[in-house]
Amino acid sequence: MTAPVVSQARQAVASANRIVVKVGSSSLTTAEGGLDPARLDALVDALAARAAAGSQVVLVSSGAIAAGLAPLKLSRRPRDLATQQAAASVGQLTLAHAYANSFGRYSLTVGQVLLTADDVVRRAHYRNAQRTFSRLLALGAVPVVNENDTVATEEIRFGDNDRLAALVAHLVGADALFLLSDVDALYSGDPRKPGAVRIAEVASASDVDGVKAGTAGASGLGTGGMASKLAAARLASSAGIPVLLTSATEAGRALTSADVGTAFAATGSRLTARRFWLGYATDANGRLHLDDGAVAAVVGRRRSLLAAGITGVDGDFEAGDVVELVSLAGEVVARGVAGYDSAELPSLIGRKTHDLPEEQRREVVHADDLVPLAR
Numbered sequence: 001m002t003a004p005v006v007s008q009a010r011q012a013v014a015s016a017n018r019i020v021v022k023v024g025s026s027s028l029t030t031a032e033g034g035l036d037p038a039r040l041d042a043l044v045d046a047l048a049a050r051a052a053a054g055s056q057v058v059l060v061s062s063g064a065i066a067a068g069l070a071p072l073k074l075s076r077r078p079r080d081l082a083t084q085q086a087a088a089s090v091g092q093l094t095l096a097h098a099y100a101n102s103f104g105r106y107s108l109t110v111g112q113v114l115l116t117a118d119d120v121v122r123r124a125h126y127r128n129a130q131r132t133f134s135r136l137l138a139l140g141a142v143p144v145v146n147e148n149d150t151v152a153t154e155e156i157r158f159g160d161n162d163r164l165a166a167l168v169a170h171l172v173g174a175d176a177l178f179l180l181s182d183v184d185a186l187y188s189g190d191p192r193k194p195g196a197v198r199i200a201e202v203a204s205a206s207d208v209d210g211v212k213a214g215t216a217g218a219s220g221l222g223t224g225g226m227a228s229k230l231a232a233a234r235l236a237s238s239a240g241i242p243v244l245l246t247s248a249t250e251a252g253r254a255l256t257s258a259d260v261g262t263a264f265a266a267t268g269s270r271l272t273a274r275r276f277w278l279g280y281a282t283d284a285n286g287r288l289h290l291d292d293g294a295v296a297a298v299v300g301r302r303r304s305l306l307a308a309g310i311t312g313v314d315g316d317f318e319a320g321d322v323v324e325l326v327s328l329a330g331e332v333v334a335r336g337v338a339g340y341d342s343a344e345l346p347s348l349i350g351r352k353t354h355d356l357p358e359e360q361r362r363e364v365v366h367a368d369d370l371v372p373l374a375r
């Protein structure tokens with residue numbers, strides 16, 4: 001008998017020391033939509049076992065809105081932000097309490113961490129959140145994270161916890177990310193439709209090129225569907241963090257042998273906190289449009305961006321602001337820190353460096369301040 005081939009990604013996920021586990025609303029609720037204590041306990045059983053085996057565990061849990069429905073006598077997930085926030089305000093309390101009790105069965109202490117996108121986008125907040133996580137973990141507590149729905153306005157929302165989990169995985173320097181949902185793996189298309197094929201391994205971004213990632217599941221409680229999980233898995237794996245995507249009912253196996261679901265290998269190398277923040281966490285203030293030669297230079301050869309390769313400028317930004325670098329096809333290929341104010345650029349772009357006045361011969365985006373993005 002030949003032994004099953006275990007991919008490197010699965011080995012990395014199985015032996016990871018610090019892990020981030022994200023669970024979706026649909027995996028924590030009953031058919032009627034309320035919080036299901038049995039499902040929550042089953043998840044915590046698996047997390048506590050991993051903690052007992054020596055891993056540091058960070059849990060990103062959705063479910064606040066779902067948990068708030070019944071107490072507020074709402075029959076389904078509200079569509080408007082204000083009612084979602086009210087439901088989250090009521091439900092987060094129930095959710096956190098349920099986790100505290102459930103982890104308490106194993107004498108594990110939980111700490112609640114509620115984050116808005118601002119806490120990751122602003123560098124000072126990012127560092128602050130990093131310190132909090134690091135201290136909680138050092139003290140042996142399990143951070144239980146959710147979006148701070150009650151104060152997050154439409155503009156400053158993450159909107160989906162898959163992305164939040166990928167950002168938290170980087171923020172805490174996790175060795176693996178687990179995305180637990182109500183579907184056992186990634187499929188080539190929506191598994192509710194015939195013909196979808198299960199994908200076990202994703203070794204590089206091109207392995208998911210043809211995948212049709214559909215919207216949220218039948219429960220009506222999830223938000224992003226598979227598309228947001230796929231984006232989050234790409235975000236984490238391109239920043240050097242392997243990902244395992246499977247259903248919450250497989251949490252036990254996922255967190256021990258990792259021989260279930262879809263494994264995403266870490267493709268890119270780990271970025272420093274500053275480069276990760278620059279590439280993925282912060283908001284951009286403007287856009288620079290690049291010709292093909294400039295894209296090849298900055299993405300392929302990791303060179304600085306010079307004025308000669310820029311064909312257009314959008315937005316109102318100052319030197320020091322973050323901008324997106326866009327190809328002729330309209331794809332955002334990199335992000336970087338602008339070396340000039342947007343008002344200065346129109347007279348420089350398209351011109352060779354030696355044709356420019358001496359004080360304007362510096363790079364528009366220096367290579368050290370430029371992060372090519374995962375495609």
Ligand SMILES: Nc1ncnc2c1ncn2[C@@H]1O[C@H](COP(=O)(O)OP(=O)(O)O)[C@@H](O)[C@H]1O
Pocket residue numbers: 023024025026027180181182183185186187188189190191192211212213214215216217218221222223224225226227
């Ligand atoms: N290509 C695909 N592979 C797997 N699942 C998919 C795919 N496209 C759409 N889905 C659906 O995405 C759902 C999971 O997303 P969602 O309901 O948002 O989960 P969660 O609440 O866990 O975040 C699954 O139930 C599945 O039906």
Ligand SMILES: N[C@@H](CCC(=O)OP(=O)(O)O)C(=O)O
Pocket residue numbers: 023024025026061062063064065066088146147149159160161162221222223224225
């Ligand atoms: N913050 C929201 C969850 C948003 C969300 O991403 O939900 P899901 O798609 O179920 O992971 C809540 O706790 O209800």
